[in-house]
Amino acid sequence: MDLNFTPEEEAFRTEVQHFLREQLPERLSAQVRDGLRLSRADMAEWHAILNARGWLANHWPREHGGPGWSAVQKFIFELECALAHAPRTVPFGVGMLGPVLIKYGSAEQQRHWLPRILSGEDWWCQGYSEPGAGSDLAGVKTTAVLQGDHYVVNGQKTWTTLGQHANMIFCLVRTNREAKKQEGISFLLIDMNSPGVEVRPIITLDGEHEVNEVFFTDVKVPAENLVGEQDKGWTCAKYLLTYERTNIAGVGFSMAGLEKLKLAAARVMHKGQPLLRDPLFAARLARVEIDLENMKTTNLRVIAAVAGGGAPGAESSMLKIRGTEIRQELLSLMRRAMGPYALPFVEAALHAGYDGPAIGPAEARAAAAQYFNYRKLSIFGGSNEIQKNIIAKMILGL
Amino acid sequence: MNFEPTQDQRMLADSLDRYLAEQYPIEARHAAAASATGYSTAVWQGLAGLGAIGALLPEAVGGLGGDPFDVAVVFESLGKGLVIEPFLGALVVSRAVAAAGSAAQQALLTGLLDGSTVAALAHDEAGGHYELAHVALQARRTGDGYVLDGHKGVVLHGEHAGLLLVSARSAGAVDDEAGISLFLVPGDAPGLVRQGYGRVDGGRAAELHFQQVAVPASALLGTEGQGLPVLEQAVGWGVLALCAESLGAMEVTKQHTLDYLRTRKQFGVPIGSFQALQHRMADVLLEIEQARSAVINAAAAMGADRATRERALSAAKYSIGRIGTRVAEESIQLHGGIGMTWELPMAHYAKRLVMIDHQLGDEDHHLARYMALAA
Numbered sequence: 001m002d003l004n005f006t007p008e009e010e011a012f013r014t015e016v017q018h019f020l021r022e023q024l025p026e027r028l029s030a031q032v033r034d035g036l037r038l039s040r041a042d043m044a045e046w047h048a049i050l051n052a053r054g055w056l057a058n059h060w061p062r063e064h065g066g067p068g069w070s071a072v073q074k075f076i077f078e079l080e081c082a083l084a085h086a087p088r089t090v091p092f093g094v095g096m097l098g099p100v101l102i103k104y105g106s107a108e109q110q111r112h113w114l115p116r117i118l119s120g121e122d123w124w125c126q127g128y129s130e131p132g133a134g135s136d137l138a139g140v141k142t143t144a145v146l147q148g149d150h151y152v153v154n155g156q157k158t159w160t161t162l163g164q165h166a167n168m169i170f171c172l173v174r175t176n177r178e179a180k181k182q183e184g185i186s187f188l189l190i191d192m193n194s195p196g197v198e199v200r201p202i203i204t205l206d207g208e209h210e211v212n213e214v215f216f217t218d219v220k221v222p223a224e225n226l227v228g229e230q231d232k233g234w235t236c237a238k239y240l241l242t243y244e245r246t247n248i249a250g251v252g253f254s255m256a257g258l259e260k261l262k263l264a265a266a267r268v269m270h271k272g273q274p275l276l277r278d279p280l281f282a283a284r285l286a287r288v289e290i291d292l293e294n295m296k297t298t299n300l301r302v303i304a305a306v307a308g309g310g311a312p313g314a315e316s317s318m319l320k321i322r323g324t325e326i327r328q329e330l331l332s333l334m335r336r337a338m339g340p341y342a343l344p345f346v347e348a349a350l351h352a353g354y355d356g357p358a359i360g361p362a363e364a365r366a367a368a369a370q371y372f373n374y375r376k377l378s379i380f381g382g383s384n385e386i387q388k389n390i391i392a393k394m395i396l397g398l
Numbered sequence: 399m400n401f402e403p404t405q406d407q408r409m410l411a412d413s414l415d416r417y418l419a420e421q422y423p424i425e426a427r428h429a430a431a432a433s434a435t436g437y438s439t440a441v442w443q444g445l446a447g448l449g450a451i452g453a454l455l456p457e458a459v460g461g462l463g464g465d466p467f468d469v470a471v472v473f474e475s476l477g478k479g480l481v482i483e484p485f486l487g488a489l490v491v492s493r494a495v496a497a498a499g500s501a502a503q504q505a506l507l508t509g510l511l512d513g514s515t516v517a518a519l520a521h522d523e524a525g526g527h528y529e530l531a532h533v534a535l536q537a538r539r540t541g542d543g544y545v546l547d548g549h550k551g552v553v554l555h556g557e558h559a560g561l562l563l564v565s566a567r568s569a570g571a572v573d574d575e576a577g578i579s580l581f582l583v584p585g586d587a588p589g590l591v592r593q594g595y596g597r598v599d600g601g602r603a604a605e606l607h608f609q610q611v612a613v614p615a616s617a618l619l620g621t622e623g624q625g626l627p628v629l630e631q632a633v634g635w636g637v638l639a640l641c642a643e644s645l646g647a648m649e650v651t652k653q654h655t656l657d658y659l660r661t662r663k664q665f666g667v668p669i670g671s672f673q674a675l676q677h678r679m680a681d682v683l684l685e686i687e688q689a690r691s692a693v694i695n696a697a698a699a700m701g702a703d704r705a706t707r708e709r710a711l712s713a714a715k716y717s718i719g720r721i722g723t724r725v726a727e728e729s730i731q732l733h734g735g736i737g738m739t740w741e742l743p744m745a746h747y748a749k750r751l752v753m754i755d756h757q758l759g760d761e762d763h764h765l766a767r768y769m770a771l772a773a
Contacts, residue, residue, distance in 0.1 A: 001400060001401060001402070001403065001467045001694065001697065001698070002399060002400045003399060003694065003695075003698045004399065005399060006399070009399075072399060277773070282769050283765060283766075283769065286765055286768055286769045286772070287765065290692075290713040290716060290717060290765075290768065291688065291717075293691075293692075293695060293713060294688040294689075294691040294692045294695065294713075294717060295688065295691070296691075297691035297692075297694050297695055298687050298688060298690075298691040300399060300401070301401050301687075301690075301691065301694075303399075304399055304400065304401050305401075318683070318684045318687060321680075321684060322684055322688065385677065387680075388676065388677045388680035388681070389673070389676065389677075391680040391683060391684070392670075392673075392676035392677070392679060392680050395683060396656060396670075396676070396679055396680065396683060397656070397660070398656070398659055398660065398668075398670035398671065398675075398676050398679065
């Protein structure tokens with residue numbers, strides 16, 4: 001047993017820390033640290049900085065532009081980025097579509113699309129969920145009918161994160177109504193600028209425009225935009241959902257969140273002493289801190305198993321469940337720590353450059369909005385209940 | 399980073415598991431628990447012969463390992479086997495002797511290591527409620543030694559132990575950190591009245607009444623009045639051991655419960671096909687993995703500075719107390735009526751899991767201690 005990183009891994013960690021110190025713009029890290037909303041330009045800026053260093057597509061194989069990192073290196077990178085309050089990389093192109101194209105795409109598709117993901121020329125979004133297909137993803141009804149050299153697509157996608165910024169969407173579409181549920185689905189790449197594509201915003205309960213509905217009316221899509229075989233898209237879909245989930249626990253985000261929470265709770269006063277010393281609050285905080293310490297080791301154990309040749313299978317479901325529970329609990333405690341000042345909601349104050357009057361503690365402006373926004377963690381990416389179904393089936397054999 | 403046990407650790411665990419599977423079926427365990435001594439001498443010596451005690455101590459004092467992960471491996475196996483033999487006392491007392499004993503006292507380790515001496519920690523008192531510094535039993539200096547006077551409660555194997563490690567107050571008030579002295583006292587010392595009884599989770603414990611028990615100056619372990627750090631370190635090893643024991647018991651409890659969910663049918667199908675039960679079981683699995691990580695964290699911190707070590711130990715014991723109790727309660731519930739029966743082995747694991755939370759500090763005690771150590 002040895003919980004320490006190797007000297008090489010420690011050297012890598014130092015290299016990442018150095019890179020973040022040098023290259024992560026202070027303006028961006030301040031926005032992330034304060035829970036402010038990021039613009040498309042903010043996200044694109046960080047994307048370009050990572051790409052210039054060759055660290056953007058850090059889980060792609062070397063021949064496609066990846067740095068060739070081990071699972072441990074990827075963990076360290078994610079951890080350090082989170083601790084430095086780096087913006088999260090928008091995952092749809094680099095994290096999701098890239099690996100699918102590398103595994104199932106044609107040589108031509110790889111040559112065409114992969115460099116455009118890296119350069120940021122294409123901004124991808126994900127067309128999976130539909131009004132009638134959430135946890136039951138195989139229930140997608142959007143249809144694609146092959147007519148000569150193109151598909152004609154009709155239907156609706158929803159919960160399309162950052163779709164308002166995207167020019168491309170990868171979709172699960174039904175190409176065969178006769179086949180059994182999972183077997184008539186295809187994986188199709190669609191240009192959002194095509195005639196017949198309409199994007200409508202969905203405003204979430206925190207007042208943010210992060211997700212969208214995307215409507216397709218007789219949209220013509222070139223047949224060469226099919227990835228893999230027709231009717232075999234479920235294979236791609238499943239691969240995408242299980243790929244690289246060793247960092248799904250978000251340990252780095254939670255560590256950064258805990259640090260931020262402790263600072264805030266040290267400043268808020270209650271009965272003449274910092275809230276951090278209030279026995280009930282301190283007990284809640286200690287509980288989640290211990291759970292996080294345990295989670296960190298659980299995460300490293302899964303990574304060590306992957307490094308030893310195992311595949312991150314259903315174990316990632318455990319990481320997802322507990323990791324998101326911890327993140328949500330930390331945000332819940334931050335909201336509590338703000339006391340009555342969790343109530344004021346000045347939308348403009350959530351954007352960089354706001355120079356209006358501050359209301360309450362500095363952390364208060366985003367505390368409640370973030371808490372509400374991150375209720376999504378236990379719902380998306382396969383709800384935590386779906387993850388428990390997976391554990392029951394794949395690990396427990398029930 | 400490496401989470402694999404060493405080959406030696408794996409071999410030791412395998413041999414302990416095999417021995418227990420063959421020699422210690424639940425009926426044998428029940429018989430040992432109900433016997434006059436509350437454990438089986440044959441099993442105790444059999445396990446000692448396989449190195450289960452030796453592995454708890456470093457080679458420098460005659461042991462075979464003594465690494466924190468060695469201790470965890472042994473106690474996880476003991477937990478899987480639901481072993482009631484006096485290993486915890488052996489670990490805690492011999493660790494204290496190894497750390498602070500005089501040359502003459504170190505000689506006691508031979509008997510402790512080969513299992514011929516059964517040792518017990520006599521520390522808890524009524525009103526102490528897990529606080530290490532709470533010591534009321536008086537140690538009064540006399541011409542050539544000390545006289546011990548007072549009471550120790552729920553001393554595991556206290557009735558038959560040949561050697562007792564006794565915490566006593568030689569100065570200061572009841573809860574002072576200074577003024578605690580440790581003594582090595584023979585179990586048959588004149589004036590010591592031992593009142594034995596059974597435990598709800600099997601085996602025996604005792605109330606010890608020290609009535610003017612005279613001990614020589616050579617019985618003092620370490621420095622007079624400065625016993626607390628020695629006690630804390632020795633108890634720390636005990637906390638690690640209990641956490642690992644609990645983990646072993648959790649794994650078995652989980653397996654028994656899973657087997658039951660797969661085979662018990664209601665409404666014409668295995669009850670494990672019901673989502674309500676699947677989700678509860680998935681939670682149990684997840685919690686046990688977190689418990690395992692807690693044990694690893696604690697073992698890894700044993701060599702660290704005091705604050706880091708004790709914080710990791712309290713984090714682990716808190717986690718284990720909370721999770722062990724949850725695993726026990728869920729497993730009984732998931733079994734339904736049969737989970738309530740003496741006949742079912744799982745029920746005895748469940749009792750042990752809950753009672754581990756009552757030894758060396760419970761969930762609340764260690765959460766508060768974790769918080770205090772952070773402040």
